[in-house]
Amino acid sequence: MVVGGGFIGGEVAASAAEHGLDVTIVEAGTHLLPGVLTSGLARPLERLHQAMGVRVLCGTPAARVLGADTAEAVELADGTRLPADAVLVGLGGAPETSWLRHSGLNLSDGIVVDEYLRTSAEDVYAIGDTARWRDGRTGALVRLQHWESALRQGAYVARSLLGADKPYHDVPYIWTDQHGARLQIAGSADGDEVYFAYGGPEDDAYLALVRRGPHLAGVIALGGGREFNRLRRTLAALPAWESVVAGVPGS
Numbered sequence: 001m002v003v004g005g006g007f008i009g010g011e012v013a014a015s016a017a018e019h020g021l022d023v024t025i026v027e028a029g030t031h032l033l034p035g036v037l038t039s040g041l042a043r044p045l046e047r048l049h050q051a052m053g054v055r056v057l058c059g060t061p062a063a064r065v066l067g068a069d070t071a072e073a074v075e076l077a078d079g080t081r082l083p084a085d086a087v088l089v090g091l092g093g094a095p096e097t098s099w100l101r102h103s104g105l106n107l108s109d110g111i112v113v114d115e116y117l118r119t120s121a122e123d124v125y126a127i128g129d130t131a132r133w134r135d136g137r138t139g140a141l142v143r144l145q146h147w148e149s150a151l152r153q154g155a156y157v158a159r160s161l162l163g164a165d166k167p168y169h170d171v172p173y174i175w176t177d178q179h180g181a182r183l184q185i186a187g188s189a190d191g192d193e194v195y196f197a198y199g200g201p202e203d204d205a206y207l208a209l210v211r212r213g214p215h216l217a218g219v220i221a222l223g224g225g226r227e228f229n230r231l232r233r234t235l236a237a238l239p240a241w242e243s244v245v246a247g248v249p250g251s
């Protein structure tokens, strides 16, 4: 039994099913990866899990694990009891900044830093999962929990300490492999409009473009990748939506 249909829950469920285990994913949201994808974008992933024998239960949170010495069942918030021999809980993480509460640093869902990753204290920077930085291009506060981001931020601060003074820019990128299919997300999957260059919610593969305001804000690919890689490279320049959509093969 896997509680939480995020990246970790989905990957563990896929691996367990591949090893012949009987797997159920319990997800509180209405679809898998609810904090990341819209239901239409997540639908093919859910179908893929089901096709590979994983039971997907969305919309009712798990309330507790039952059992004395070992797990015996998971009880959902509506009282349903699902028998389970083993339970993996992957519900995400929250930044632990309580030890900094008397430091005077600006803390709000992490350590708030400016577009140079500087905290509110002189000569103190913050990077990685707990850093929440002001993206100079969009004005939004962003906090990412991805390896690649943590690596880029470390390298960026090292250059800053050596005298570089360009603001930090990042185009987030994450991928997940589940049941042999790769889902890739570059930029933001949260926007005003989603356009499918090919495929869609009822297909096994798609390339989706996300618009925010007049710009391309994100690209998501399930399966495939060449066009995704090309578009991913353009994201840093905040390309105009109309011209991107007009130039995508299949549009």
Ligand SMILES: Cc1cc2nc3c(=O)[nH]c(=O)nc-3n(C[C@H](O)[C@H](O)[C@H](O)COP(=O)(O)OP(=O)(O)OC[C@H]3O[C@@H](n4cnc5c(N)ncnc54)[C@H](O)[C@@H]3O)c2cc1C
Residues within 6 Å of the ligand: 008, 099, 127, 128, 129, 130, 144, 145, 146, 147, 148, 150, 174
């Ligand atoms: C199970 C799991 C799977 C993941 N899979 C992926 C993935 O597939 N792809 C991806 O991009 N990201 C993944 N991530 C996220 C990725 O691991 C993080 O984004 C990345 O490690 C963040 O780097 P960091 O340096 O901020 O924090 P960490 O790597 O967590 O390092 C922080 C370090 O600081 C130490 N520490 C904490 N408090 C203190 C203190 N007060 N004093 C001294 N040391 C302290 C900790 O012990 C730890 O060693 C995964 C995370 C988890 C938990």
